[in-house]
Amino acid sequence: GAVVSQHPSWVICKSGTSVKIECRSLDFQATTMFWYRQFPKQSLMLMATSNEGSKATYEQGVEKDKFLINHASLTLSTLTVTSAHPEDSSFYICSARDGVGEKLFFGSGTQLSVL
Amino acid sequence: QKEVEQNSGPLSVPEGAIASLNCTYSDRGSQSFFWYRQYSGKSPELIMSIYSNGDKEDGRFTAQLNKASQYVSLLIRDSQPSDSATYLCAVNNYGQNFVFGPGTRLSVLP
Numbered sequence: 149g150a151v152v153s154q155h156p157s158w159v160i161c162k163s164g165t166s167v168k169i170e171c172r173s174l175d176f177q178a179t180t181m182f183w184y185r186q187f188p189k190q191s192l193m194l195m196a197t198s199n200e201g202s203k204a205t206y207e208q209g210v211e212k213d214k215f216l217i218n219h220a221s222l223t224l225s226t227l228t229v230t231s232a233h234p235e236d237s238s239f240y241i242c243s244a245r246d247g248v249g250e251k252l253f254f255g256s257g258t259q260l261s262v263l
Numbered sequence: 264q265k266e267v268e269q270n271s272g273p274l275s276v277p278e279g280a281i282a283s284l285n286c287t288y289s290d291r292g293s294q295s296f297f298w299y300r301q302y303s304g305k306s307p308e309l310i311m312s313i314y315s316n317g318d319k320e321d322g323r324f325t326a327q328l329n330k331a332s333q334y335v336s337l338l339i340r341d342s343q344p345s346d347s348a349t350y351l352c353a354v355n356n357y358g359q360n361f362v363f364g365p366g367t368r369l370s371v372l373p
Contacts, residue, residue, distance in 0.1 A: 191366055192307070256306050
């Protein structure tokens with residue numbers, strides 16, 4: 149299947165700092181990527197849809213000024229958690245449709261811990 | 264509102280048994296259906312996709328689709344402890360987002 153790379157795998161930061169998470173499609177071009185958040189033992193929650201060359205589409209209740217998404221190329225989308233607080237601690241996962249657009253593949257996820 | 268529903272579990276089966284995971288969806292326009300496996304602390308991994316009514320087999324896994332009943336299932340034969348994970352059902356209508364169910368936790372007891 150298609151490969152989606154996500155970095156970093158885990159990050160610990162102080163409250164008030166910003167954290168950037170990268171998501172790359174390694175062997176295909178992804179015009180659309182998705183960002184999810186998952187709390188322990190809970191289901192995936194779609195945060196936003198990232199579109200190459202245009203503004204991201206955010207789900208209801210997700211603050212676009214806090215979770216900045218940039219999709220500057222067909223292989224890279226970034227999520228920046230600005231002014232992180234302990235309640236932002238979560239598992240963040242990106243995904244992308246494969247080149248044919250039929251299937252969704254996930255990055256390995258980023259565990260964010262805000263102290 | 265488009266929804267995908269699954270029993271949260273946990274579903275416990277003994278090693279070697281058949282595990283049966285079920286999923287229903289509300290959007291009749293759905294075209295493609297997927298099963299993902301997610302181990303604790305890891306991201307989801309695609310294990311099966313199915314697009315037409317009937318059964319699709321891949322190794323120990325069989326996906327079953329019934330569009331009239333809006334029902335998708337996943338059978339795992341000869342269940343192993345390593346199959347213990349959360350299984351996510353996902354549904355897609357071409358051009359729109361993938362909608363995920365809440366997942367079913369499967370526990371295979373040695």
